[in-house]
Amino acid sequence: MPPDDLNTRAANLRQQLARQLAAGGSLRSTEWRAAVEDVPRHEFLRAFYAENLDPGATAWTPISAELVGVGEWLSIAYSDQTLVTQFDGRPLDWSGPKPVSNANPTSSSTLPSLVVSMLEDLDVHDDMTVLELGTGTGYSTALLCHRLGDKNVTSVETDRDVADRARIALASCGYYPRLLTNDGQHGHAGPAPYDRTIATYGVRSVPSAWVEQTRPGGLIVTTLRGWMRSLGLVRLTVDGEGRAEGPFIAAEPHFMIARQQAAPTSMGMIPAPEEGKTRETRFGRELLSMPDSGFLAQIIMPNARHFTMQDDSGTDRTYILDAENESFAVLTDQGDGAWTVRQGGPCALWDDLEEAISLxxxxxxxxxxxxxxxxxPGDQRVWLGSPDGPSWALPK
Known part of the structure; x- marks a missing residue:
């Protein structure tokens, strides 16, 4: 496809994407719409993997102009989906790309509807400064530069290879923000305080540096998540005395967790059959996976993970194991909707969850x-209803 035709096709696809995002409610202002219509997402996605959504498939398919043709590559690059650019923290080999399965995505270009919705929620105004944690491909960084100007955007990426690719892509589009390769948990104190701070990955709790580097009255928009699931998107207002507070504004944005906070490889030891105390419970394992109760389960058991397997008798048991203090809960389906739970360790995990469910x-x-x-400075808590309502500590 000749360059002029490619550019025309890409511009049309950007217009189409902007209309789609506006119709869906994620794109709400003329300024951000202009950014979506102008910033060429395909320049940040020269080669990537798209998830195979066929039933039963768990693989990602390699996509580039050379592999699928320019038209198909552009169409996917401007689709509202997350496109993966790295697995397991290693650079991708594009000399002979093949479908990938049984791998952990570690860098991507997040679906545009989530990206622009977060940028809208950031509530920026002309000439504001923004600290972005997680440069990734650089697409969201480019949107920020379009809206605020290069000099007002600082972006931090933990992976040097990812950062280098983003820097090249940004420069190819004429954007030259301040780019750092560092652990984003530390932010970047250089031009602080910032008017706004935004993170494009999930954290188990809000790093103190982000609060310290955001001006009084400024906003922090980030995803809180845990080892079992994402909690949601929060928007916090900073008061200048080490305090930040605000609501969850969206549920379950699917951002990757910060690499420095990833769950330990080992889930812990399966308790012996005689360990713990058993009682009846009115809840079953669905409590862990349903959207709202799962949200509570992640808050109450921040260091736990769960899985289900059959024991020697063929009975399904769901194990909840706390990697930090070796507490456990084992759920067993007794049939006809009846369940038992066996608990042990320093924390009664299921008791705590049942209490939270009651509240x-x-x-x-x-x-x-x-x-x-x-x-x-010394504590972070999720509260129900208001800061004076029931609350539970986030992991430190």
Missing amino acids: WHAADSPAPTGFGVTVT
Whole structure:
């Protein structure tokens, strides 16, 4: 495809994407719409992997203009989906690309609807400064540069190879923000304080550096998540005394967790059959996977993970194991909707979750957006309803 035809096709696809995002409600302002229509996402996605959505498939398919043709490559690059550019923290080999399975995506260009929705929620105004944690491909960085100007954008990426590719792509589009390769948990103190701070990966709790480097009255937009699942997107207002507070504004944005906070490889030891105390419970394992109760489970058991397997008798048991203190809970389906739980260790994990569920029901079972977060120098808590309501500590 001749360059002029490619550019025309890409411009048309950007217009189409902007219309789609506006119709879906994620793109809400003329300024961000202009950025989506102008910034060439395909320049940040010269080669990538797209998830294979066929039933039963768990693989990612390599995509580039050479592999699938220019038209198909462009169409996918401007689709509203997350496109993976790295697995397991290693550079991809494009000399003979093949489908990938049983791998962990570690860098990507997040679906545009989530990216622009977060940028809208950031509530920026002309000449504001922004600290972005997680440069990734550089696409969201480019959108920020388009809106605010290069000099007002600082972006930090932990992976040097990812950062180098983003720097090249940004320069090819004429954007030259301040780019750093470092652990984003530390932010970047150089031009601080920033008017706004945004993270494009998930964290188990809000790093103190982000609060310290955001000006009083400034906003932090980030995803809180854990080892079992994402909690949600929060928008915190900073008060200048080491405190930040605000609500969850969206549930379950699927950002990767910060590499420095990834779950340990080992889930811990499976408890012996005689360990712990057994009792009946009115809840089963679905409590862990349903959207709202799963949100609570992640808050109550921040260091735990769960899995289900059959024992020697063929009975399915769901094991919840805390990697930090070796607490455990084992759920067993007794049939006809009856369940038992066996618990042990220093924390009664299932008791704590049942108590939180009762408080949640008493508050009319709000969605995650009915919760919020308060960050102080010594403590971070998720609260229900208001800062004075029931609350639970985030991991430090």
